[in-house]
Amino acid sequence: MCGIVGYIGYGNAGDIIIEGLKKLEYRGYDSSGIAVIKDGKIEVRKQKGRISNLETAVENEHFNSTVGIGHTRWATHGAPSDANAHPHISMDKTIAIVHNGIIENYTELREWLTKDLGVIFTSETDSEVIAHLISLYYDGSLEDAVYKAVEKMRGAYGIGVLCSKEPDKIVAVRKDSPLIIGLGDGCNFIASDIPALLKHVRSIYLIENNETVVLTRNEVKIYNADRKEVKRDVFHVTWDEDAAEKDGFDHFMLKEIHEQPKGLFETLNRRLDKNGNILLDGISMTKQDLEKFDRVYIVACGTAYHAGMVGKFIIERFAKIPVEVDVASEFRYRDPFIDDKTLFIAISQSGETLDTLAALREAKKKGARILSVVNVVGSSVARESDDVFYTWAGPEIAVASTKAYTTQLMCMYLIALYVGYTKGVLAPDLYNEYIRELKFIPDKLKTLLKTEGDILEAAKGLYKKEQVFFIGRGPDASVSLEGSLKLKEISYINSFAIAAGELKHGTIALIEQGSLVIALATQDRLFEKMLSNIQEVKARGAYVIGLAKEGNKEIEKQADKVFYIPDCPDDLTPLLSVVPLQLLAYEIAKLRGCDIDKPKNLAKSVTVE
Ligand code: AGP
Numbered sequence: 001m002c003g004i005v006g007y008i009g010y011g012n013a014g015d016i017i018i019e020g021l022k023k024l025e026y027r028g029y030d031s032s033g034i035a036v037i038k039d040g041k042i043e044v045r046k047q048k049g050r051i052s053n054l055e056t057a058v059e060n061e062h063f064n065s066t067v068g069i070g071h072t073r074w075a076t077h078g079a080p081s082d083a084n085a086h087p088h089i090s091m092d093k094t095i096a097i098v099h100n101g102i103i104e105n106y107t108e109l110r111e112w113l114t115k116d117l118g119v120i121f122t123s124e125t126d127s128e129v130i131a132h133l134i135s136l137y138y139d140g141s142l143e144d145a146v147y148k149a150v151e152k153m154r155g156a157y158g159i160g161v162l163c164s165k166e167p168d169k170i171v172a173v174r175k176d177s178p179l180i181i182g183l184g185d186g187c188n189f190i191a192s193d194i195p196a197l198l199k200h201v202r203s204i205y206l207i208e209n210n211e212t213v214v215l216t217r218n219e220v221k222i223y224n225a226d227r228k229e230v231k232r233d234v235f236h237v238t239w240d241e242d243a244a245e246k247d248g249f250d251h252f253m254l255k256e257i258h259e260q261p262k263g264l265f266e267t268l269n270r271r272l273d274k275n276g277n278i279l280l281d282g283i284s285m286t287k288q289d290l291e292k293f294d295r296v297y298i299v300a301c302g303t304a305y306h307a308g309m310v311g312k313f314i315i316e317r318f319a320k321i322p323v324e325v326d327v328a329s330e331f332r333y334r335d336p337f338i339d340d341k342t343l344f345i346a347i348s349q350s351g352e353t354l355d356t357l358a359a360l361r362e363a364k365k366k367g368a369r370i371l372s373v374v375n376v377v378g379s380s381v382a383r384e385s386d387d388v389f390y391t392w393a394g395p396e397i398a399v400a401s402t403k404a405y406t407t408q409l410m411c412m413y414l415i416a417l418y419v420g421y422t423k424g425v426l427a428p429d430l431y432n433e434y435i436r437e438l439k440f441i442p443d444k445l446k447t448l449l450k451t452e453g454d455i456l457e458a459a460k461g462l463y464k465k466e467q468v469f470f471i472g473r474g475p476d477a478s479v480s481l482e483g484s485l486k487l488k489e490i491s492y493i494n495s496f497a498i499a500a501g502e503l504k505h506g507t508i509a510l511i512e513q514g515s516l517v518i519a520l521a522t523q524d525r526l527f528e529k530m531l532s533n534i535q536e537v538k539a540r541g542a543y544v545i546g547l548a549k550e551g552n553k554e555i556e557k558q559a560d561k562v563f564y565i566p567d568c569p570d571d572l573t574p575l576l577s578v579v580p581l582q583l584l585a586y587e588i589a590k591l592r593g594c595d596i597d598k599p600k601n602l603a604k605s606v607t608v609e
Contacts, residue, residue, distance in 0.1 A: 001394040002086070002100040003027055003072035004179070005196045006160040006170050008217055009187025013068035014058055020189075020196035021051055021070050026245050027193070028395025029072035030080035030378065034058070035087040035096035036068035037167040042096045046071075046085035066217075067167060069160040069190070071098035074395050075377030077106070078124030087162075088128040090135030091119060094164045095145075097134065099127035100192045101156035101177035102392065104270050107281075109133070109152060130159060138163065142171050143214050147227065150175070150212075156266065160190050170215045174207045176262075181205040181213055181220055183234065188215045194237055195244040202237045251596045253398035253490070257582050258449060260403045261442040264575065266392035267407045268438055271414055276435055278418045283371065283387040287422050293343040296323040297368070299331045299359045300347035301606065303401040303485060304408060307373075308347050309478035310574045311412035317571065318420035318434075328355035331362070338366035345415075346372040349396055349404035350605035351379025360384060373411045375404050389415065398597045399604050400490050402582050405482060406445075409575050413438060437568060441575050444566040448579050451563070455580055458545065458561060459587035463491070465516045469507075469537075470497035470581075472520035473530055476547075479574045480520055483581030490599050491589035500533040513541030518581070520547045521555055522565065522573040534558045547577055 003024030007016045013036050021032055032054045033046025043063065047053040051072070071086035078084040087096040103109070106126035113119040119132045133149035134142075142163040150157070156176035163169070172179055172190045182189030182197035182204050190213070191197050197204065207213060210225040222230050239248060249255040273279050296315055298308035305327050312323040321343075326336075328346075332355065338344070344363035348356045351374040360381060364370050372385035375393050382388045391407035417434055420426030462468075468487060470480035480497035487495040498507050500519070511517070517537045521530035527548075534544050535558060546559030549567045556562055563580040565573065589596050 001027060001177070002074050002192065003029065003196065004069070004098050004100050004158055004160050004190060004192040006069040006098070006172065006190035007187065008067040008168070008170050008215055009184060010066055010217065011187065012063065013065045014061070014063035016200070017068050017070035018051065018055060018058070019199065020191065021072050023195040023198070023241070024072050024193055025051060026397065027072070027074070028397065029074050031073045031082070031085035032071060033085045033087055034068055034070040035089070035162055036063050036065035037162055037164055038063060038065040040164055040167060042089060042093055042162060042164045044087055044089055044096060046082055046087065048080050048082050048085060067162065067170065069096065069098045069162055069170065076102055076390065076392060077126045079378035084123045084125050086127060088123060088125065088131040090131045092135060095131050095135045095138065096162040097127070097131045098160045099130055100158040102126060102266060102270055103129060103153050103157065104155035105153065130157070134161060142166050142169060143212055143223070146171050146173055146212060155270075158192050168216055171212065172207070172215070173212045175209050179207040181207060181215065183220060186217055188217065188220050190215065193244075194239065195241055198237065198241055198244055203234045204237060205232045206235055250590070251398065251586070253400050253402060253596050254586055256396055256398055256403045257579070257586065259394065260406050260579070261445045261449070263391070263393040263403045263407045264410050264445065265442040267410045268414070268442075270392060272435065276432070278414055278421070278435065280389065280414065280418050282389055285369070285387060289369070290419050290423050292341055293321060293369070294341045296321055296343045296345060297331070297336065297338070297363065298323060298325045298345045298347065299328050299356065299363070301328050301353050301355050303405045303482060304347040304349060304356070306478055306482040306485065307405055307408035307412065308345070309481065310409055310475055311345070311416070313475050313478070314412050314571060315416040315419070318416040318426050319423065320420065320425040328353070328359040332359045338363050338368045340367040340369070342368040344368040344370050346370065346381050346385065347408050348372065348379075348381045349375045349391075349401055349408075351376045351381040352605045352607050353381075354607050357381055357384070371415075373408055375407070399599055399602045400486055400585070400596070405578065406575055410438070413572070434569070434571070437572055441568070441572065444568060444576060445579060447566055448576055451580070452583055455563065455583040456587045458563075459584055459591055462516060463588040463591035466494060467515070468493055468495040469511070469515065469517045470495065470520070471500040471503065471517060471533060472497070473500050473526040474523045475571070475574050476520035476522055476526075476577065479577050479581070480518075482578055483518065483585070486582055486585035487588065489602060490585055490596050491592050491594055492600070493588070500530055503533060503536060508536065508540065511537050511540040511542050515540070515542040516545070517542045518545045518547065519559065520577055522547065522549055522577050523570050525570065527552070527554070531555070531558055547580060549573070
């Protein structure tokens, strides 16, 4: 997610905006920039890298402008660079914009602007189209031009706009990306996030979807989609700065758990064309390329590896190709069978995990086609891959990965469905059915997150446990691994996951009176088997928490407590079943007083062997 700050008042806009951008650094970014209006012209300065680079770029400038907009960029389209940094300006340099979100139809808009209207683009970004559209429609009223421009756009956006012909005004508009208005005395602000404004104002307007805002020094007007002015209650911010960075959540991890519906929505919907077919931008493999592959390797570490394990099920089921999954630290030393008929999929949130990067290089050397699933645009794994499939989870700050995991899963589904359909091994009706079912998942996840209170109640009875077993079958066995890792890494409880069918081959010797067993039983076709496993451990005194699909009353006869997920096809349950486990780990760690966002001994990106 990008950061936006805008200011109009009587102070030094450059200083105030850069100061506000610094308050958004925690969100993660790769470049920054500002635009101000000075002597009737728009001045833009933007730099790749840290905000200190921007400060250096402007330190000798005496902007002494009183109106401007600024931006910190988290790249989604176009690698981090000065040119791709915001603000973007129109060709006639009269319009400057900053944008947070994704313009889904930017390709067709860019083509139309370039080919039909002769617009010359200066960046690779989706956002730049906004500046050209507003300039195209400008006819004396900035807000009218903004209205017309957004009517052409599909996607998510929080936008701030300057116009050199109307220097005493900022216009902002919002759809599905956050936007707030700071109300000052003789000055007003726009921002994507509260921390950017806290030093100056505590009275804000929360802008709703499809609303346009016109700010001057002494007035703020909000208009709805019908261009009717709307009144808005003032929200008084009582948070301190630390709470504000987490949007009011106690930890980044909990904030990111709650950002999963949006991450899944972005990662899925950006890749569906208007007919609902999958568009895999960033993947240049043809049907012939796909038919050449006789095996797939999925290689990753930690949580990303767990996503790959689910990916194995999905790709084998939909794309009918054998898949091997391995942890990168093992893969790179076992001299694997790799050749030019191998598709190698690297999964990495950071794109900088050394083991994964080394494994990728090993596979590349042996002729494999490299496809990576990465959250950080322009990261090393992305740069060294033949094709990159980005998760649009936004910056993941907490060390314990949550939203990256579920968006990695979404990428696995999209790749599997796309490859299976393109190769003609997946029936069109099944392809369409699964795409339809995937579109329901973000809202189902929102519903699931409302059960947070039940999970907290359960955690109160469990947080003193010193050992926890996770069991499951099929995809549930893979999700069990992820649930166990979450609990381990933030609560420091000795937890492990095992395929339920393996219990009787040794591990059940550990089950005793009071052992806590979390049994995932979402797979209809494996449910009877899971019931037997639950009975096995119950017979030895275990306390069992079951995890099943809504409507499954049978499990209540066996388990001591049940967490439910909304009903969905068996194959899609991992997108939902992991969430109660994330929340349980979080609530237990919180009750144990652990440092949830920065667990001991761990780093967010393991760039060493
Ligand atoms: C997950 O919660 C951990 N933070 C860790 O296992 C992580 O998934 C692993 O280090 C891989 O990181 P990457 O996705 O950035 O490559």
